[in-house]
Amino acid sequence: MLNVFNTLTRQKEPFKPLTPGVVKMYVCGxxxxxxxxxxxxxxxxxxxxxRRYFEYLGYHVDYVSNFTDVDDKLIKRAxxxxxxxxxxxxxxxxAFMEDTAAVNIEPATAHPRASENIPEIIDFVKVLIDKGYAYESAGDVYYRARKFKKYGQLSDQRIDDLEVGASQHTADEETDRKEDPIDFALWKAAKPGEISWDSPWGAGRPGWHIECSVMSTKYLGDTFDIHGGGQDLEFPHHENEIAQSEAKTGQKFANYWLHNGFVTVGDDNEKMSKSLGNFVTVHDIIKKIDPQVLRFFMATTQYRRPIQYTQGNLDEAANNLSKLQNAYRNLSFRLTDAQAxxxxxxxAQLQALKGNFVNAMNDDFNVQNGIAAVYELAKLANVYAAQTTVHEQTLxxxxxTLAELASVFGVKLEAPANELADADIQALIDDRQAARKAKDFAKADQIRDDLKAQGIILEDTPQGVRFRKE
Structure with a gap:
């Protein structure tokens, strides 16, 4: 039984999808x-x-992740x-699609954009106004947060505390337009020259929170299984999504709320920010390191835990990933001389390790224990591949299985090195073997060095010479 930690209830709960065999999942983009x-x-x-683990278990996953493509930040950048x-x-x-593809993130079932859903957003806001949950003020439309009795439940905050915080963080001119400091914008009147759309309240654009309510319910229904995002989105974004969605539909918005932990940078665990000069983009990172290393580093930390982004941790991830790749190659190499x-x-050992993997992952996606089972599988593979006699079915x-479990972490295990060779490289390897038999070790060493210079690494094993490309 898969158990997940639900932020809304602050406890682990058995996962029960609304539709057997299907997971409907929305993640803020x-x-x-x-x-x-x-x-x-x-x-x-x-x-x-x-998502990949759900698919490993046999679920069909409807995965929706949005793009916020109209916002103050975009207006300033433009x-x-x-x-x-x-x-x-x-x-x-x-750029997002290219960078996420590089780290082997599967495209969402749908990637809706806010700007493509303006009519639906306007209709959504109209319903909230008609129900008394929203009001127009000087071209803006605000949501009456206090009217929603469960407001603050997700982030576990008292409404009075939220009022103090809202008063401190809202511009005076916006506060003047609100009935209550904790009210939030559903529609924002456009300033001169800004991108805008016509609406019953004048030219403007959607507020940030309303976008996700509209797009998630449009693609997944009024109630869906999982809503995910970073811990920083619990309040106000996700809190506001619940309030406006449930006020409109009268239905529970999402059954499970999952939030991932933060990333800190450097050995001092500094929060990433441009002002500190430690702002790191994926676009830049993958020019310097293997994207699979970044993927493996992040995928093997349990989603709710913080991640410390350091060179040392990246190096450790690279080393562990290399061990899995080598175990896979060892198995593939032995297929050439395996017996029936x-x-x-x-x-039996393999089946037990698969059971360990599933048990770990079923505990709120405990990838640290899950990958430990995969490491044990790699050890078993290496021991078996080193035996004098091996059997095809076992190999x-x-x-x-090794490739299947690694794929849950988004890791692609490479094809065996011998599939990468060409005739010229093989001929040099054959010449080196002949030189070694003739005890011409200087020539053999020279061939090895020449191949290394071409990015071909030779490995002498009891079963013969192997090679791989760097």
């Missing part, structure tokens, strides 16, 4: 005014890993770049 940073990537990778908001959005949505048949004892089962 980025505001596309810049390249995504490692905090954005952490959330995207965490929920992609969760002005600074002397271009339009849609062009800024198009540029960084394209299988080994019952090895297959195949070990190989496919």
């Amino acid at each position: 980025p505001t596309v005014y810049n390249y995504i940073h490692i905090g954005n990537a952490r959330s995207a990778i965490a929920f992609d890993t969760i 002005a600074a770049d002397h271009t339009t908001v849609p062009k800024v959005a198009d540029r960084f949505i394209k 048949g299988s080994d019952a004892d090895v297959l 195949t089962k070990l190989t496919t």
